[in-house]
Amino acid sequence: MANRTLASRRQTVIAIFLVIGFIYLVRLFYIQVVDKSYTLSANNNVLRYVTQYPARGLIYDRNGLLLVYNEAVYDLMVLPRQVKDIDTTEFCRLLDITREGFAERMEKAVTYSRYKPSLFEKQISKETYGYLEEKMYRFPGFFVQPRTIRFYPKPIGAHLFGYVGEVTQGMIDKNPYYKSGDYIGISGIEKSYEEVLRGIKGMKIKMVDVHNREVGSFQEGRFDSAAIMGEDLYLSIDAELQEYGEQLMKGKMGSVVAIEPSTGEILAFLSSPSYDPNLLVGRVRSKNYRLLSEDAVKPLLNRAMAGTYPPGSTFKMVNDLVGLQEGLLDLHTRYSCQGKTSSPIRCTHTHQSPLGVLTAIEQSCNPFHWQVFRTIITNGGYGGIRSNYVAWRNHVMSLGFGHKLGTDLQFELSGNIPSAEKFDGIYGKGHWNALTIRSLSIGQGEILVTPLQLANSAAVMANRGYYIVPHVVKGIGEKHRKPASFNKVVSTIDKKHFEIVVDGMRQVATMGTARWFQIDSVTMCGKTGTAENPHGDDHSLFMAFAPADNPKIAIAVIVENAGFGSTTALPIASLMIEKYIKRKVLRKDVEEDMLNKKLY
């Protein structure tokens, strides 16, 4: 055999070595330099992004009183693979759960992952945590993760503050800021000021090994960020007034809204029945939420904005204002009243006849206001009943009725000032006139207002012609930064006409339906209402502002099924005004009466 030939085979062998080496280098170049997906996978393997949850901003009232703050709670987490040899009985006793509950939770956690921590028990209390902490070493595999939840030192303002809950998948899909497990404002101020209150989440990047054990921070924490607490809110709410209002409304269904007319700042905003906001916090939230939502008196309903009522007689001045503006009514206009025999609307009060606008407001005369309304619709200068109605409606809406006011709170209803099209639909175009829709003259029929709108209309009267969009937040953060500016809305009615109507409202308080509830040295201008409604007894309404000159407070009180405006809504409003202006209520008998009045 030719040895030389065989010796040349070394070249083949060497070639094989080189080819394999070359193939491997090409492959290595591909996975190391060209394909970047491996780097990503490596990071997913080893880096854990641990969210640092910020505490939400605190909430203060207009006088700097703390109304909402945060309390630390602890989510009890479990890492199933590290759990071994624990005294289950004692553990269950400490947590106040059953053995079945323990087994169930463990199974859920194991199903999720043996190597990743999952939530074992949400928001254990400070006390439980206290017990647990000392004995934690006996329960390997369990650890706590601090969170903060809301706490309310006074059990007031439930509807105002709203509540905070865990984000749902829908919210996460809509806004990528939120990640599973985050908290978010669901209603009230918590929702409308969510972006201010929530703060900025921090991030710690930790490295873990294959068993998900922490092995240190990534690059000495160079890329970590601390959580930044949310900004504080300073409300326009007067906590003392709010609390007083809630006490007065105990046992009654309805709402009280008070506004500072010159600024549109809401002083009190309450809906009754209410509930202690602490009930909708933390681990008891879902249980309580269910109880509250099943309650027949609907404590979760925010009647102040989401409740709509016929305004009844409190609406009469609005018709007067339109008449005055349209030149169809003046101080000398007189209409007669046949009392109970009046047609088409009878009068429920006993007073002189014929009478002028001031007395008509003072005495809440139905026939007078029907005549005013009829004149506007029938004789208005817009060339026809329908056009006259449209003009009337525009005036009414300029006073803040029939549309959302655009406050900084969530879930506001528009109320209803029916459109001409609506009547066309009901009666047929050209087949309706003032008589057909006469109920509107006395604030009945299709008209619906929210308590907030009614209070706002009182502010319009107080300002003699305009309102500032009502709102609850005065300042944000340390520097009390102004929230988004709230517009001044000027009505279509001239100031001089307001002076006339306000005079009528003043007479209501001195001589008319409200004369029994005068406040010492404070002149109140107001109007009662007793609104018929299809659901039961009449609603008791009162809207007012005080003092008559230089008004400090405009208020609306609506008490459902409480009868005459003068028997419930009026005394409550007068007490609120006294409380706000005098800071002290001297009419103890009236106060006592109202506190004890239980209507449901």
Next chain:
Amino acid sequence: MRERRNLFSNIDVTLVVLYLVMVLLGWVNIYAAVYDEDHRSIIDISQSYGKQMIFIASSLFIALVILLTDARFFSTFAYAIYGMTIFLLLVVLAVGSEVSGSKSWFHIGSFGFQPAEFAKFATALALARFFSAQHINFREFRTRIIPLVFMGLPAVLILLQNDTGSALVYSSFILVLYRMGLSGNYLLAGALIVVIALSTLMVGPIYVVVLITLMAGILFFFIKRNRRNIINLIAILLLGIGFTYSVEYAVENVLGEHQKTRINVLLGKEMDLKGAGYNVNQSKIAIGSGGFAGKGFLNGTQTKYNFVPEQSTDFIFCTVGEEWGFLGSLVVISLFISLLIRIILLAERQRSDFSKVYGYGVAGIIFFHFMINIGMTIGLVPVIGIPLPFFSYGGSSLWAFTILLFIFIKQDANRNALL
């Protein structure tokens, strides 16, 4: 005195330097793979790198002993050494202890030892001895069958220990046979077998049968169409078809479930990232995340935090890839290729057939380990648990490779001695 100086001056410095560099790099990467803050000392013998330091020191001692031994000792006692290791392989089957599924370890106290590692160089010695005899003629049946017995005996015994990877190493001696005159067609046939097997698994037997029939048809027009050639062609065709179906049958019915999954994962037919595919996937992630220049010494995360299994033994190349990147991989692969080429070149300059054949044996074994080990970490070869020579952690393997290489260095140093 004269004798000694002569002895060391004839040693091939290149091989020794390559060996030392690789062993040292191996140690550095083992250190990085198992490094943690609590055990920084490099000679902490509770840690693998501390132990590896001892293995390295003892390997150097073994190397020195071999260099001081008479070169003729190994050729003289080649069969005896081979017989010894076969005996040990039999004993380990009877009384050995099992480590991760393979019954291949002797344990004496805390000291473990794997005879299979040593059977490799013993087989190389035996083959060298066989081929150094005068009348080598591959046309003789005897010349073909005896080397196969030498290779097959330890392979079967190791297979019985359930250590498939180490058994496969013996196929690397085909390189020796090739060099000694085995027809190149066998290499081609071997390659063809691998191709047929792989394509059968990937696309199914039908397509493969169609394809080889087509190829035989084409071949038919190119060969001399005499009776013998036609019979041969038909025989090869039938063999190929038979082989295709037996591969299919073997995978479906003979191979264990885990071997089947491993093959499927490699072929991309299965994505079993939690099971069989986990190792390879994590290994590729570790190497791939190294980038061009690597994450730097001790900065590897995938290997250090145990995402890669066996990161100091079979998957040591992951640490190289992750911490030193493509540049590091290039260096390691270049070192291996240089070593292999150097061995071949030295083998060719031997005057004694024994040394020449042994050299090819050494190159074959190292090449096979290199190809399988690195190929598996980058997902080109199924996961077969064999170490990367000189790099992987482990006393038996380091000693065995040291002995393997240094016997050759000793033979080479002695090449000018009278036969």
